[in-house]
Amino acid sequence: MHYSVLLQESLLGLSINADGFYVDGTFGRGGHSAEVLKLLSDQGHLxxxxxxxxxxAFGREKFSDDKRLSLQHASFADMKSVLAEHNMLGKVDGILLDLGVSSPQLDVADRGFSFLRDGPLDMRMDNSSGQTVAQWLAIAERWEIKKVLHVYGEEKFAALIAKKIVERRDEHPFITTLDLADFIEAIIPKKVQMQSKKHAATRSFQALRIHINKELEDLENLLADVVEMLKPGGRLVVISFHSLEDRIVKHFIRDQERGPILPRNIPIIELKRDEHVKSVGKKKAIKAxxxxLDENIRSRSAVMRVAEKVAATT
Ligand SMILES: C[S@@+](CC[C@H](N)C(=O)[O-])C[C@H]1O[C@@H](n2cnc3c(N)ncnc32)[C@H](O)[C@@H]1O
Known part of the structure; x- marks a missing residue:
């Protein structure tokens, strides 16, 4: 079953104008998109x-009759160039990001995201290009593997796992999800595993997924273009599932609100601001x-932030 996280809250955050132009950066199975479309008139577009x-492919089939929806097989990191091609830069009413993996990606063993289902060790969201996890683990330096597991997975045993992977891979390469999951499970001390409800490979799989899909880089690239893409009053709504993602969004909004850091001791007669975004609402981090939470355990780690574009002061 596919469940759309923080659905009503994100629609409120977008503050939908029925004739507006909206962008869903993470279509998935179209749960959020379907609700946005319900609120749009015939003049609106998503x-x-x-x-x-x-x-x-799912979206093209399910929404084939809806001319208000256009689907792009591309990263949201490339949103600015796609919008420029459509002459929509600076004209967007709202951008929604619901980050991370979709349920179908986790459920289909062949996609290689799950440590519970045996499949090829792939984990690419875009499996038409780029390196699979299997290919990366075959050639990455030990320090790189350690860094990815440590930074993106906060895995305490990152150094040991990286060492063991490098020791084994030439003789016996890592090709399937369950092989890697079992290998990691055998490395982490049983005492530690008993203290956690999660599978021993959870952190490592999450870290490898974030790395192989360049998830944080894509988010940073998107945020760098947000002000240029939105119209004044346009909204940005981001739902994150990982503290590193949320930190990037939080710092971006904070830095935008703050504006450029000016040298001290320079008399400022009038502070003009370039266009920027500011946080919306009293509650900056919205949770499920x-x-x-009763219906969907995945919502537990979701954090939503909303920002609005402010025009430049002249
Ligand atoms: C959590 S799901 C979105 C679910 C969707 N909101 C729904 O209600 O059906 C995240 C989706 O974003 C996609 N995705 C993740 N990073 C992306 C990126 N940089 N560019 C485009 N799509 C991305 C994934 O492939 C996945 O389908």
Whole structure:
């Protein structure tokens, strides 16, 4: 079952204008997109992106009759150039990002995201290009593997796992998900595993997924273009599932609100501001309601932030 996280909250955050132009950067199975479309008139438009060809194929089939939706098989990191091609830069009413993996990506063993289902060790959201996890683990330096597991997975045993992977891979390469999951499980001390409810490979799989899909780089690239893409009053809504993602979004909004850091001791007669975004609402980090948590455990780690573009002062 596919469940759209913080659905009502994100629609409120977008503050939908029925005739507006909206962008869903992470279409998935179109849960959020479908609700946005319900709120749009015939004049409104929704452009949706997904790196995953299966998501786009699903959307083309399910929404084939809806001319208000255009689907792009591309990373949201490339949103600015796609919008420029459509002459929509600076004209967007709202951008939504619901980051991370979709349920179908986790559920289909062949995609190689799951440590519970045996499949090829792939984990690419866009499996039409780039390196799979299997290919990366075959050639990465030990320090690189350690860094990825440590930084993106906060894996305490990153150094040991990286060492063991490098020791084994030439003789017996890592090709399948369950092989890697079992290998990691055998490395982490049983005592440590008993203290956690999660599978021993959870952190490593998450880290490898973030790395192989350049998830944080894509987010940073998107944020760097947000002000240029939105119209004044346009909204940015981001739902994150990882503290590193949320930190990037939080710092971006904070830095935008703050504006350029000016040298001290320079008399400022009038402070003019370039266009920028500012946080919306009293509550800066919005979490799932108790009702939603009852229905969907994945919502537990979701954090939503909303920002609005402010025009330049002249
Ligand atoms: C959590 S799901 C989105 C679910 C969607 N909101 C729904 O309700 O059906 C995240 C989706 O974003 C896609 N995705 C992740 N990073 C992306 C990126 N940089 N560019 C485009 N799509 C991305 C994934 O392939 C996945 O389909």
């Amino acid at each position: 452009m949706a992106f997904d790196k995953d060809a299966d998501a786009i 309601s108790i009702d939603e």
